[in-house]
Amino acid sequence: MRATLVWATVLALAAGGCSRPSDQRTYPLQGQVVALSADRQQATVKHEEIKGFMPAMTMPYKVKEPQAVGGVKPGDLIHATLVVVSNDAYLTDVRKVGEAPLEAPPPETQVASSGFELLKPGEAVPDAAFVDQNGRTRSFSAYKGQTVVLTFIYTRCPMPTFCPLMDRHFASLQRSLEADPAMKNVQLLSISFDPLSDTPRVLKKHAQELKADPKRWTFFTGDRDAIDQFAARFGVSVSRSLSDALDITHTLRTAIVGPDGKLMKVYTGNEWTPERVLADLKPVASAS
Secondary structure (H helix, E strand, O other): OHHHHHHHHHHHHHHHHHOOOOOOEEEEEEEEEEEEOOOOOEEEEEEOOEOOOEOOEEEEEEEOOHHHHOOOOOOEEEEEEEEEEOOEEEEEEEEEEEEOOOOOOOOOEEEOOOOOOOOOOOOEOOOOEEEEOOOOEEEHHHHOOOEEEEEEEOOOOOOOOOHHHHHHHHHHHHHHHHOOHHHOOEEEEEEEOOOOOOOHHHHHHHHHHOOOOOOOEEEEEOOHHHHHHHHHOOOOOEEEEOOEEEEEEEOOEEEEEOOOOEEEEEEEOOOOOHHHHHHHHHHHHHHO
16 A cells, blocks of 8 residues: 555656646736726736836736626726736736826826828828838838738737737748748738837847748838827827836737738737638738
């Protein structure tokens, strides 16, 4: 009996030793709830610096247990645990610790505005000048005659469900496009709205890490105001704290622009998939 128990223990330890280590990381989060979704599955939190992960920022987070925030409302101060895995992030153990008046909007925050209406499908996308990862000046109009899938990112974004997810989706799209000769005229374009940090050198390194084919997938930076104005036409909202250049709050938009330079479709947020984009590209590819 004793030998059996010892052998069982050895097997259990061996099995544990062979298991893959978890990629899960956890961080304490302290901040103020700015907004809650109707189903309470998402909370926008203005939080302090998360040491070892990200600077102070205002971000929307998924809530693991919506019932745990049943009594929480905008303005409440909370302590929570941010759980980050390779392709997801969410809050758990949310606790209300106080409340404070909401600032709307704080005077130190500058919000980008295009001054124009949102582009509608079928409307011509305005031209704009950018700088690519090789330091060359490029214009968006140069893509006329090709179908473009574009998105907006910044390389320092730490949230796996935001800009890094856009990178992963574009990497998947690149593989699918290269495997389909009918998609030879489709280009991928990632535009950074953080030109202060995302210099051509930084973008080139980022592109190499993603194994981006420069003939297919280009990264743009450039003048911040020009980029903000261009992005806003697609519905991208960017807020930057004037007291902390690292504090950037933004929405997500991804779009398809046809070979005629006109907007075909805009995907809001991070719910789109590469498969969905490929399906929307097929009519364009078959017509070309």
